[in-house]
Amino acid sequence: MSFLLPDLLYSGCALHPALAVQIAGDRVGRVVPAAQLPAGAVVERLPGRALLPGFVNAHSHAFQRGLRGHVQYASGPGPTSAPGPSGGGSSRPAFADSFWTWRDRMYRLANALDPDGVEAVSALAFLEMARAGFTTVGEFHYLHHAPDGARYADPDELALRVVAAAETVGIRIVLLRVAYARAGAGLDPNPLQRRFYDRGPDDVLAALARLRARGVAVGLAPHSVRACPADWLTALAAFDGPVHAHVDEQPAEIAASLHEHGRRPLQVFADAGLLGPRFTAVHLTHPDDDELALLRAAGGRVCVCPTTELDLGDGLFPLDRAAGIELCIGSDSHALIDPFTELRSIEWHARAATGRRNVMGPFEHPDGSANALLHAGTRGGALALGVDAGTLAPGTLADLVAVDIADVALRGARLLPALVFSGHPGLVTDVWVGGRRIVAGRHHLGSEAIVGAAERALEKAGG
Ligand SMILES: [Zn+2]
Secondary structure: OEEEEEEEEEEOOEEEEOEEEEEEOOEEEEEEEHHHOOOOOEEEEEEEEEEEEOEEEEEEOHHHHHHOOOOOOOOOOOOOOOOOOOOOHHHOOOOOOOHHHHHHHHHHHHHHOOHHHHHHHHHHHHHHHHHHOEEEEEEEEOOOOOOOOOOOOOOOHHHHHHHHHHHHHOOEEEEEEEEOOOOOOOOOOOHHHOOOOOOOHHHHHHHHHHHHHOOOOEEEEEOOOOOOOHHHHHHHOOOOOOEEEEEOOOHHHHHHHHHHHOOOHHHHHHHOOOOOOOEEEEEOOOOOHHHHHHHHHHOOEEEEOHHHHHHOOOOOOOHHHOOOOEEEEOOEOOOOOOHHHHHHHHHHHHHHHHOOOOOOOOOOOOOHHHHHHHHHHHHHHHHHHOOOOOOOOOOOEOOEEEEEOOOOOOOOOOHHHHHHHHOOHHHEEEEEEOOEEEEEOOEOOOHHHHHHHHHHHHHHOOO
16 A cells, blocks of 8 residues: 655645545545554655645647747738638738737648657647646647648547657646637638648547547547537537537637627537536637526536636636636646646736636635635546546545645745745646656656657747
């Protein structure tokens, strides 16, 4: 029997001293007081450490890690424009850098990576996630084909490359296989999107079945109402697993949905039969109150990606109007990879938008907001991905992180709120996924090889 004995262990919404947790294969075994450890137990002491459930990154496009630092200047309008009747090229000011110009540059990277490059850059993103304390990633995967749209000999080549990258790092992955039909309602196919296009919803369902048969944990990701027409969404509702979709990220996509369907995006997903406890709305940056009520009633979730939503100029998630809706986090475009910053930013954005403090609640306990945010960053994400992790409850997957509570950032502080509101990835010393330690003493054994391969791939891609 193997136990970990940190100075503090997060259990039942509090940090407790003198508790040991058993690792039983890939699962959490018992949590026992240190004084009651069984005779003969193998105990690893973790002095100066608090042990928490691993963070869950519920929304990632791993290859976009290759954009870092390359999209922080305005480079002029690209070849495509915003979808729909508003926000198109002609209606923009002479030139304003925006989500849509960023997207053009992201597409250029997406088309420059060969399969080795996709795998290498994905591994770099996953390595950084693991070092930051993420133990599971939901990879919203839409690179399916060769740049000219040709199918690879194995049609799931790139999905399997991304899964292989996760295996190289040791992070748990749920492959959210994207369905992508079109550039937008009434728009010609965009040559920069040829790698994404599926032939029909049956192709998507078949890919999901093939991946599952190969042992890959999967979810369905109808990209957005912009990229999937209503008849595709209805057909895709036959899938039996987690469903994630971009919703209300940009005002232009809402305008396009109203123009095509006479309804806002979340209503379109609901009409297709996709809304329910298995549904996660990624972003939901510009919902109206009816959409929030619809999601709340359906038991669906929101994956907030605060740093990307700031970086892309998407806007701020309206936390103050979202009471009763479960949240999770994603680092999305990987402008940075830091679960602590994602979590506190949900709250801080709401403070900036409303002029109030501690918007998240519950309000009556000094650790209330921190606990609610930690829940979103751990169990909330795990449930959104259909993974039994994100808690140290016996029987759940043994995905754990140890943080350095002797760090100067936490000294003299009330620890739990300080972890969430002042923590940083440098605090993470050790990471276990399914009971296997993948980061030890702030070091991942594969770091050098993974970083080297990614740098070579990005150089080759013209990065
Ligand atoms: Zn996304």
